[in-house]
Amino acid sequence: MPIPTLTLNDGTTFPAMTFGTYKLNGAAGVEAMKSALNVGYDALDSAFNYENEGAVGRAVKESGRDRKTLRIASKLPGRHHAYDEALTTIEESLYRAQVDYYDLYYIHWPNPKQGKYVEAWKALIEAKKRGQIRSIAVCNFLPEHLERLEAETGVLPSINQIELHPYFPQDEMRKWNHDHGIVTQAWSPLGRANDLLTNPLLEKIAKRVGKGVGQVILRWHHQLGSVPIPKSATPKRQIENRSIFDFTLTDEDMAAIATLARPDGRLKNQDPAVYEEF
Numbered sequence: 001m002p003i004p005t006l007t008l009n010d011g012t013t014f015p016a017m018t019f020g021t022y023k024l025n026g027a028a029g030v031e032a033m034k035s036a037l038n039v040g041y042d043a044l045d046s047a048f049n050y051e052n053e054g055a056v057g058r059a060v061k062e063s064g065r066d067r068k069t070l071r072i073a074s075k076l077p078g079r080h081h082a083y084d085e086a087l088t089t090i091e092e093s094l095y096r097a098q099v100d101y102y103d104l105y106y107i108h109w110p111n112p113k114q115g116k117y118v119e120a121w122k123a124l125i126e127a128k129k130r131g132q133i134r135s136i137a138v139c140n141f142l143p144e145h146l147e148r149l150e151a152e153t154g155v156l157p158s159i160n161q162i163e164l165h166p167y168f169p170q171d172e173m174r175k176w177n178h179d180h181g182i183v184t185q186a187w188s189p190l191g192r193a194n195d196l197l198t199n200p201l202l203e204k205i206a207k208r209v210g211k212g213v214g215q216v217i218l219r220w221h222h223q224l225g226s227v228p229i230p231k232s233a234t235p236k237r238q239i240e241n242r243s244i245f246d247f248t249l250t251d252e253d254m255a256a257i258a259t260l261a262r263p264d265g266r267l268k269n270q271d272p273a274v275y276e277e278f
């Protein structure tokens with residue numbers, strides 16, 4: 001079953017699931033990404049700081065897939081938010097992947113203490129005008145950061161990629177994004193394979209619907225209206241993870257999973273209001 005698509009606020013289409021690539025580097029990374037492209041993922045996440053834009057470009061080339069059917073993404077690191085540096089970094093990202101354009105380019109973290117994310121955003125807007133990026137996006141932005149982007153540039157992102165899993169469902173942030181026409185993408189959607197995957201409640205639901213726990217979690221994301229980005233180096237899991245569009249969780253299942261939320265549910269305490277990454 002193909003991965004369904006949705007339409008972003010700039011009119012472009014985007015798949016309802018993206019393949020995560022953090023820690024997929026070098027030849028092994030290329031093989032894992034090629035496998036993902038060959039089992040039907042159309043979108044690859046990446047970042048300048050993952051040091052795997054080269055592997056992404058190589059996997060795309062070796063997969064034999066038509067570039068126009070794919071959605072390739074990368075992210076601007078915190079140390080290059082200054083306007084000119086951001087534009088140069090985007091060019092470097094293009095050269096590394098050996099592509100003419102990125103479908104998506106994000107600001108990786110707002111780094112509010114540094115306070116240059118509006119400058120970085122202006123650079124992304126300019127790169128879009130130059131045809132180097134199709135859609136511009138952010139990760140880990142809070143309403144206060146998004147409001148500044150809108151006030152100072154008049155442009156909101158197409159996607160806000162945030163930490164999101166059953167222990168940290170981010171109801172308010174998801175609603176804010178939705179109310180402003182921004183698609184929520186979920187990073188570490190499987191909780192980076194922590195004890196979520198052996199959670200008794202999720203195991204019970206998985207048994208009843210005849211699916212794996214990972215599939216139940218990814219289906220939960222889909223029914224919340226967010227786009228999960230599962231990463232797996234394992235071909236069998238890659239197929240399992242994308243096979244979530246032929247079953248439905250009940251309202252009772254969704255309500256039960258909501259009870260797993262924890263106020264301190266972040267994996268590594270990376271609160272974008274204070275956390276900075278360069």
Ligand SMILES: NC(=O)c1ccc[n+]([C@@H]2O[C@H](COP(=O)([O-])OP(=O)(O)OC[C@H]3O[C@@H](n4cnc5c(N)ncnc54)[C@H](OP(=O)(O)O)[C@@H]3O)[C@@H](O)[C@H]2O)c1
Pocket residue numbers: 019020021022023045046108139140161186187188189190191192193197212214215229230231232233234237240241
């Ligand atoms: N914007 C940001 O700040 C940000 C931050 C973090 C991540 N991300 C993006 O989000 C992507 C996903 O997040 P993540 O990599 O942190 O974590 P994740 O996708 O939640 O979990 C990945 C882990 O789960 C395992 N796994 C995958 N499918 C499984 C299954 N069906 N059953 C059991 N285990 C399974 C993988 O193992 P194997 O690989 O061994 O199969 C891997 O160890 C990243 O790769 C990256 O692209 C973005």
